[in-house]
Amino acid sequence: MNKNPLVLILLGKSGAGKGTQLNLLKERLGLEFIGTGDLLRARKKIDDFTGKKIASVIDNGGIIVSSIPFKLWMDSFEVIKNKGDFKGLIIDGSPRKIKEAWLLEEALEWYEWDKRVRVVLIDISEEEAIARITRRKTCPECNNIIMFSKDDADIENCPKCGTKLVKRPEDTVEGTKKRLAWFEEEVGQTIRYYEEKNKLIRINGEQSVEDVYSDIIKVIEDDNN
Ligand SMILES: [Zn+2]
Numbered sequence: 001m002n003k004n005p006l007v008l009i010l011l012g013k014s015g016a017g018k019g020t021q022l023n024l025l026k027e028r029l030g031l032e033f034i035g036t037g038d039l040l041r042a043r044k045k046i047d048d049f050t051g052k053k054i055a056s057v058i059d060n061g062g063i064i065v066s067s068i069p070f071k072l073w074m075d076s077f078e079v080i081k082n083k084g085d086f087k088g089l090i091i092d093g094s095p096r097k098i099k100e101a102w103l104l105e106e107a108l109e110w111y112e113w114d115k116r117v118r119v120v121l122i123d124i125s126e127e128e129a130i131a132r133i134t135r136r137k138t139c140p141e142c143n144n145i146i147m148f149s150k151d152d153a154d155i156e157n158c159p160k161c162g163t164k165l166v167k168r169p170e171d172t173v174e175g176t177k178k179r180l181a182w183f184e185e186e187v188g189q190t191i192r193y194y195e196e197k198n199k200l201i202r203i204n205g206e207q208s209v210e211d212v213y214s215d216i217i218k219v220i221e222d223d224n225n
Pocket residue numbers: 139140141142143144158159160161162163
């Protein structure tokens with residue numbers, strides 16, 4: 001049994017089902033979780049220079065410079081490090097740019113969590129991403145996002161609260177293609193970096209949710225990785 005704490009870095013295009021897998025992993029394995037999106041949203045609420053600037057950059061569709069999420073990761077790592085009973089950590093939505101991958105590597109070394117790092121790419125094709133995102137719907141009441149894979153039947157009402165589901169205006173073919181291009185530009189280099197270091201584990205994201213989950217579990221449990 002490997003005693004080193006696990007660090008799972010989850011990468012994937014929009015529509016790959018990362019959110020679903022994250023929730024399963026958190027629930028079933030009790031891992032800590034750091035999501036860059038959540039950290040930025042929380043930081044944005046603080047009424048100071050950086051808080052206001054994050055809000056304005058996000059509102060204008062801009063990109064937050066790497067030092068900001070990095071500072072937030074380090075603060076979160078410190079909090080987690082000081083907790084007892086640490087089993088492991090999932091990092092979602094990062095690193096994006098290659099320099100964030102380097103910074104993250106240094107940080108994991110600093111906190112002595114670099115012995116059991118798994119970089120998992122939940123891989124789906126562009127066609128699948130477009131098919132899923134242009135069909136997905138959101139609940140205006142509870143913000144539940146319903147993803148349909150290619151072969152699923154559409155549903156009209158939120159399974160949680162029964163409210164009629166709506167489509168987000170940006171979930172068009174064009175909007176999705178823009179997001180995919182952004183992913184390739186931002187994250188493509190980072191994916192190739194992990195690939196060249198033989199660190200990237202690709203999982204077929206076009207399988208069922210449970211099959212994707214069990215593939216991730218196999219990766220986590222494989223101590224030879
Ligand atoms: Zn709902």
